Amino acid sequence: MILIYSLVALFIAWIWVDYYRLIDIYEKEDLKYFILIFILGGASVSIVFGLHNLFIDSLGWSLNGNFINDFLYCTIQIGMLEEFAKLIPFLIFYKLFKKEVNEPIDFIAYICVAALGFSAFENVMYFYRHGPQIISGRAILSSVGHMFFTALIAYGIIRYKYQKGKNKKLELILFFIYASLAHGFYDFWLMYTGISTGIGIIITILFFLFGLSTFATIINNALNNSHFFDHKLVINPNKIASRLIGYYFIIFIIQFSLLSYTSSFSTALNSIGTPLLVIGFIVLVTSIRMSRFQLIQHQWENLSIELPFRIVYRESINGKYNRWAIRFNGDSxxxxxxxxxxxxxxxxxxxxxxxxxxxxxxxxxxxxxxxxxxxxxxxxxxxxxxxxxxxxxxxxxxxxxxxxxxxxxxxxxxxxxxxxxxxxxxxxxxxxxxxxxxxxxxxxxxxxxxx
Incomplete structure (x- = not known):
């Protein structure tokens, strides 16, 4: 099964590698560079293992049910350590292939593909340990989560290189801290025993949705401030959203098939319920929001705490049919x-x-x-x-x-x-x-x- 789980993890990673190739409309990257940094990202897991063996395990720091202790543990020992590990492959790649990273979106794409390499290795371990029932959840929440956390670091680098202002070096440190805090906050509510599992999952999903909107804004700002910006080059949101949804439908089929094989067909049928509906909703929201961008040259939109969608009052152009509606951010x-x-x-x-x-x-x-x-x-x-x-x-x-x-x-x-x-x-x-x-x-x- 380890081989099958490895192939599934690679397919999950490919979903988002393909995504970056679709949205990189101004100056496309060569696939071979994505493959290289993906391998480096997968290898970066060894940094985490190595640091644990060297000194972290000897500290004896662990989760104990105390709110402050567990939050700091998740933020520092998990979040900060893993974000540091995912940053190393990008720094190596940037040192070797600096000319390839020549517009803001490249920083996002390459550092996120490194995160996908890290996440793929992690996914194989989790699939092997817990079985196929967690595949769809990790395919969307964990993989996109890893990219979002690391994209915060990339955004600090982008602001340092492309925005004017004082204390820009301080921003590099602050955005690394933001990434660590976001990572720790995400993991904390899944690990903290002081609340019920259901409440922890709800908080995690809500945080994911808020983070998704921030992630899309980061990508949008990177696209808007490319040296190669061209109004004639546009992103087709329908194409991107439908492809993401199609990919995740394949993930659902794979999960169902593996559950039928490892357990039984009835077990697989029983898995099609509320959890899968929730994951399906998250996939739908993610696919739509991550496909819609407002391409306005030189615009920097402030990062804000908001959901990917909002309730708006639609005013029709002829003064009729005014009503409330759900709108996703970005261009359709x-x-x-x-x-x-x-x-x-x-x-x-x-x-x-x-x-x-x-x-x-x-x-x-x-x-x-x-x-x-x-x-x-x-x-x-x-x-x-x-x-x-x-x-x-x-x-x-x-x-x-x-x-x-x-x-x-x-x-x-x-x-x-x-x-x-x-x-x-x-x-x-x-x-x-x-x-x-x-x-x-x-x-x-x-x-x-x-x-």
């Missing part, structure tokens, strides 16, 4: 399709509500992308009367988010809106009320357009 699919036309001439086909066949075609060009107070994207567009050399006026386009979102699954549908006050376009906290809905339309390539 249609925004990325529209961004592909950034600062490019394209056709804007304005639909006539009373005469669908009397569509008006105009030449347009996106000038800037802004975000409303509820984080929905709006594009400020120059609309030309005749051609790009003639007079133009500014309008706004807002991608359609509900119902049918594109024509022939290719051309994104947009709301065409007049700007009520041009002077307020650059002001923060704009809402849909700063625009006046005119009509629906869709956009397509300029080819074949005759003014």
């Amino acid at each position: 699919f249609n925004e990325t399709k529209v961004s592909a036309f950034f600062q490019e001439y394209f056709q804007l086909i304005e639909l006539n509500r009373t005469k669908p066949t009397a569509a008006k075609r105009s030449l347009a060009c996106i000038q800037k992308k802004i975000f409303l107070r509820n984080q929905e994207a709006v594009y400020i567009v120059s609309l030309y009367e005749h051609n790009e050399f003639g007079p133009s006026k500014l309008i706004a386009l807002k991608p359609k988010r509900r119902g049918i979102k594109s024509i022939n699954k290719k051309y994104p549908i947009v709301a065409i809106m007049d700007i009520i006050d041009l002077k307020k376009v650059d002001e923060p906290k704009l809402t849909i009320r700063n625009f006046k809905f005119r009509s629906w339309g869709y956009i397509k390539e300029r080819s074949g357009f005759n003014s």
Whole structure:
């Protein structure tokens, strides 16, 4: 079984290696470098074992049920030690292949793949010790958790290298401490005997969800501040989310098959209950949130304590159907399709509500992308009367988010809106009320357009 568990652990790691290859849209990394740092990350487990053999075990420090003792134990002896061990492979890699780490997202990707190597080795040990019933939980919670903790260290390095300010060296130390605290806090509630197991699991899951949002923000900031930033290069969130969900569905099938083989088919069926539903929910939230980003050049979003989703009051562009809804942070699919036309001439086909066949075609060009107070994207567009050399006026386009979102699954549908006050376009906290809905339309390539 050790071979099977090893293959499962490698597949879990591949899920996220593939993820980093998908989101690294500006300057992609060679797979061989990911393989190398993954191996180094797996080998870093020996640092933990070695330090334990050298002196840590002789200290006699262990969990004893005391809140403070156990929290410090989890933070220092587990969190700090493991984060130190995962950092070493990245430092070695950076020393040898510094030229490969040439944009902020590279720091995140490489250090997280090192963490995946560490996590894969750890997963094999846990699978062998506890059996296949823990596979899905460790595949999402532990693997992503390891990446998040180590990404905090990477973020400290990114801030040191790419942000201006004082005390930047102090930030390197602080973010290492944050990573250790996050790691320790996560483990503490699973190990502390002063509360029930159920409460500990609930706290751990909630912490995971809050950490997930921070993790996504770290990645978003890294992408926004790449030297190779290009508005035409966009992330397809639907592709990423569906691939992550597909991968984890395979994990569920593998777990079910191994449970059927090692125990019985009825045992495997009994495992499909509340625990699997909870894991499924976490996979869904993780897949959606980790696929959606707001790509705004040079923007640094503050790290905040928030869930990956929120309850918002949706105001429709025509003043109807206002209601409360659940929204995930970040851009959805249609925004990325529209961004592909950034600062490019394209056709804007304005639909006539009373005469669908009397569509008006105009030449347009996106000038800037802004975000409303509820984080929905709006594009400020120059609309030309005749051609790009003639007079133009500014309008706004807002991608359609509900119902049918594109024509022939290719051309994104947009709301065409007049700007009520041009002077307020650059002001923060704009809402849909700063625009006046005119009509629906869709956009397509300029080819074949005759003014």
